[in-house]
Amino acid sequence: MAKNDQFVPARYQPPLPLDKLIVQDGAAGAGDRMELDVVIVGAGPAGLACAIELAKLAKADRTALNIGVLEKAEALGEHSLSGAVVNPRALRELFPELGDSDFPFRAPVTKEAVYLLTKGVKIRLPTPPTMHNRGYYVASLCEIVRWLGTKAEELGVNIFTGFPAAQLLVRDRAVAGVRTAAAGLDRDGRPSAGAMAPNDIVARVTALAEGTRGLLAQAWCQWQRVPSENPQIFALGVKELWETKRPLDRVIHTLGWPLPTDAFGGSFVYPLEPNLVALGLVVGLDYRDAGLDVHVLLQQFKRHPLLAALLEGGEVVEWGAKTIPEGGFYSLPQRRAGDGVVLLGDTAGFVDVPSLKGIHYAIQSGIYAARAIHQNLKNAESLSRYDDILNKSYVATELYRTRNMRLAFRDGFYWGGIQAALMTITGGRFPNGKYRMHRDAEVGRRFSPDVRARSAERSDGISKVDAVFKSGNSTRDTIPSHLIVGPDVPGDVARFYARMCPAGVYEVGENGFRVNAPNCVDCKATDVLGPRWTPREGGSGPKYKRM
Amino acid sequence: MKIAVCIKRVPDSETRVKIAAHGKALDESGVKFVMNPYDEFAVEEALRRKEKAGTGAGEVTVICLGPAAAQETIRTALAMGADRGVLLQADKIPADPFEVARMIAAELKSTSWDLILFGRMAIDDYNHQVGALTAELLGLPCVTAISHLEIEGTQGLAEREIEGGIEVVEFPLPAVLTADKGLNEPRYPALKGIMAAKKKPLEVRPVQASAGAFEVVALSPPPERKEGKIVGEGVGAVGELVRLLREEAKVL
């Protein structure tokens, strides 16, 4: 491959290892076996909302339900990351007995501003109608998750932290539960002295709430050939939490610089407290320049006059990264329920890009799933009831309204912006039909010959290794690599991986291509564009506190 | 075999230390609390001794002095395999370790234990003494900071690290031991263990902690790290380097 040739990441990406992800129930390999009524994979907002609603329903009709939630992080919230500005609607439905002031929000949104940035200049834009945030709250998703966890445990839900679900247990075509990952393996995958074997958790219903780019959800959809009109597409968000010397009194979103014009994305700056500011840059993973590095762009972004004064003398207290499913309505799997299984939250793709909202959809989907699961366990009603409820709900209506908005931007920022404006004005009626979208990995990339772009490697701000340190990542160095790399990784592709990964997992150096798997913060960008991600032993990865 | 393990709930070692407004304690908002890592070795050792004693022949009781939230810490020990827990509930742990030892000794006194285990020190206050103080109050022999343990009937043999060597110590049971890293590899709590822990007895007993003889005046951040400097060039700079490391940096 000659330099500066276009390459397609999909060509170098191994396929989903389906045969390793789907295991017949009863197969050898597990230590303990536990039986529950419902197992929920992922203690994020969707998973916990499902557990809470289900526990409440069971309590109301005095059924005893054994509900277990598996979480791969060592403690609740440690793998949760979002902006975030939250619509309280779903929490109100989950806790009708509580008021907004009881919820773990930080502050109501009072002032907000949207800017178009160029290098050195900011232009105030009128807030697009899809982005109004009055009545919503600035919050930390970590704090929301910990709060939900307490509520769930009060209701008798069992939460098992440090237990990643690595495989789906199946009986014929039905999902029977999950098998967790082993722990205590050495670099070569052999069990060390304190090793723990995988556990089988068998349940009547398995709810997959794995968050963005869920592995088991992908496996199930592929295995059961569940289609979606468009493939799911993703953006990568890199975020920092700052303790600032100057206060911030408004929620800010920006478009434009430092993103190149053929990339989709923008930034957010949210004050959790006047002097505790969450800021981040979100970039669609269909970017064309193979040298684009979201972490580096974030470091540049912080030097814009809009932020430089705010951040001066301040301190980064946390750093993190996560992908966001951006495909919207047309990328949702056509069925989110199957035999013994339901898909919740980000894992199903319930995120509205134009308003940057997904948390309340996640919680709402958990509530709906709980109702369907309850009826399924009680009266053997089909789990497809979950799909029925969803399809008639505001979740579907709202996602439908903005179904083409993100997709318009694949043609570039300016043309996309015009189309988006037209969509808003016409309430989604323009354009009719739908945009076709490619998988991110199928979009061709090349390295820009722009020397300036390449020298952006030598950036200001924090280095990736320091960033990983700030994510709280203390994964043991001797852990076996959890990433499945393709057999052939030419130089340009390796360099592309190195830029793509915000945590510096991939490095190209004197000794060639190197994979620093312990650096991984589970953002899943690699699973979208490069080497496939699989879960590692529980407790690995970041330890977010207020992200 | 009746074994007691005394544990403490402490801030995670990666905690970014922020000082509370009143300047005397840690700002606990957002702080993750865990079982003191040295106590994990103590719990693990207790479980191994119980297992060695044979089915039904051993019992491990976990005791913790701490706030209500410390129940979670005790549950972790129960999930690992301990049989019962006692929380001596006090919102504030006295700054005076002798007071802490006094309360723990009072709890331990009523039972005749074969073995009492502590972690060698807590990673928050680094006091390194509660185990030994408690042993004295109970009139029991004590060996601190053990990294190896053998028990034969009522005779014990332990190894402990000292500067440049390993002390081999003999002692009779019952005894109080404080555990150091290297004693064992603590087990992961199994899923079943986590479930079972919820049903194991956990007694919560409010206690009155008296202030003791130590009074916290202030908690403050460490002095700012000074700018680095090049000490000199070549072999000739070594003497000065060593002097600075000794007198200025105080690491030699």
Add this chain to the structure above:
Amino acid sequence: MTPALAVLELRDGVLRKISHEVVTGSQRLGRGVDAVLCASGAVQGADQIGKFGADKVITLTNPAFAKYAPEECAQAIAERAKQGGYRAVIFAASATGKDLAPRVAARLGVGVAADITDLAVEGDAITVTRPVYAGKALLKVKVASQPAVLSLRPNVFTPVERPKAGAPELAAVTVAPGRVVVREVKAAPAGTLDVAEAQIIISGGRGLKEPANFKVLEELAKAFGGKAAVGASRAVVDAGWRAHADQVGQTGKTVSPSLYIAVGISGAIQHLAGMRTSKVIVAINKDKDAPIFKVADYGVVGDLFEIVPRLTEEIRKLHG
């Protein structure tokens, strides 16, 4: 005004240098200092401790004190402390001191203000400073116990000569036989010090030119007497020169030695994440522009093959 009682430490029949620090530190209380030690007989050179400000040097003798006898020693010192009505009893927070101080304190009905880095007197009250949260904060505590039992962090109270009489007193004491018996002290097995836990890490990089040259760092590590481990930069582990177990953390794990010496490492510091929390960083490199000098507290520019052996010599002298 009742004096302070400084507890000295013996190793193989010889007074340990840390005892000088204890006497020096005890001076801060502004009263006289009596020094005490437990030994099986008179100790050669014990009276020299007067140099550091001890008015009296009391040697408590009993055959049991031929080696460290925790319970016997604790009994003897506690009794002497009570007899003498001392205001404070002060230990070094060494491995032995950390074991002995609480035993003595409990017998006196008090706790230990342990591992302190500073102490001051205000009127009749003693205020101490101690590092907490792994050194991420300093705690100031007013100690009202009578007597106050303190232990001093090693390497903080630099010994200062302020000669006093150092009048020797030899007192045979009877003690109840202890239940805890030290059978022997064995040598620590070589190479077991985990890089992740070492107080001192000496890391080598590509500048060492070939694997055999790591010997130079191993010599330096030995000079620190068991407290130091030899680490390696990732580049060197990748090249197969050193074992992966020696690699200093690469993923942001906190490795917190009090002293980190980076030898022949140019500034692939980003591969040595977490060493930033080392108390003191020293860099030795022949390139004065090497990025590592920006992170180091102290740097020496030059040929490591000359500098490191000289440093080894100096450290040996210190620890001798």
